[in-house]
Amino acid sequence: MPLHSCGVGFAHAYKGQAKRKAQSREGAVVTSSNRRERELARAKFERQQQRRVDRVEKARSRQRIVAIVVIGALVIAGGGWAVLTLLGDSDNDAAATQSNELDDAVSEIADQLDAQGPLVEDCTDPVPVRADDITFDSAPTPGPEQEGTLTLATNCGEIVIEMFGDFAPATVASAAFLADTGFYNSTACHRLTTAGIFVVQCGDPAGDGTGGPGYQIPDENLPPEGEANYPAGTVAMANAGPGTSGSQFFLVYEDTTLPAGYTIWGQVTDGLDILRSVAEAGVANGSGDGLPAQPLVIESATVSGAD
DSSP states (O other): OOHHHHHHHHHHHHHHHHHHHHHHHHHHHHHHHHHHHHHHHHHHHHHHHHHHHHHHHHHHHHHHHHTOEEEEEEEETTEEEEEEEOOOOTTOOOOOOOOSSHHHHHHHHHHHHHHHOOSSTTOOOOOOOOOSOOOOSSOOOOOSOOOEEEEEEETTEEEEEEEOTTTOHHHHHHHHHHHHTTTTTTEEOOEEEOSSSOEEEEOOTTSSSOOOOSOOBOOOSOOOSSTTSBOTTEEEEOOSSTTOBOSOEEEESSOBOOOSOSOEEEEEEEOHHHHHHHHHHOBTTSSSEESBSSOOEEEEEEEEOOO
16 A cells, blocks of 8 residues: 555544544533533522512511401590401411422422412402403494493402593493493403503403404593603503504503503592502512512403493
């Protein structure tokens, strides 16, 4: 065999061995990098789960504080005094411990939430939400009489809204129509915001911000731009842009500043404390915007005429 051929053969063998070593080193680096990413992702997930556990315990502490009640007032020698008792919860579970199995951690937290029940004292377990299966071809025509009140019976109590028919006739006609047809019955308030703006959003049978009645209504009674242009108690329509209001509306529980593009059609006259209690319980995912930790479900909606 020619020497140069043999020499070329050794050169190829050396190059091949060097290439395999380089690939091996690269593979080891990639594997190490992937393993590190998985470890970081796992650690982040576990921290998130622990924060959820901490929120459960915080909610329990709030509930025990709220459970302070007046037992009675005893009048002695012309002077009165009240006895306050802190009601304990004998069924409280210990805080969940960190599980090595992530699925077990999630299940444990879910079990704690189920055992805890409502996070707000006056709330009860909500009725099941209905299917998103009601739509209409067109919006109702406003009638001559648009004044009245809309009462939302929720699992946390009644929220009463005075409707502004004179200022937002199309919106009020739609809200009254949807209430009368049962559209709002068994629907959850799917959004709570506690950072920057302070609203509870309701009226979506889909429960995710995408539902509606099948029609849209024009914007009405828009406030001026400015500080706190949506004050506490305001009831306004949610939308996806000008002229796109449907069935979703928001209830403002603290003074809020927003772009002046949301129709104001009512005022909460009773039940603002309910909204504030739900807001105090926080958002389910611990952020400032999302599903309320304390479920708020409209069990029925009824309209009554003006006094």
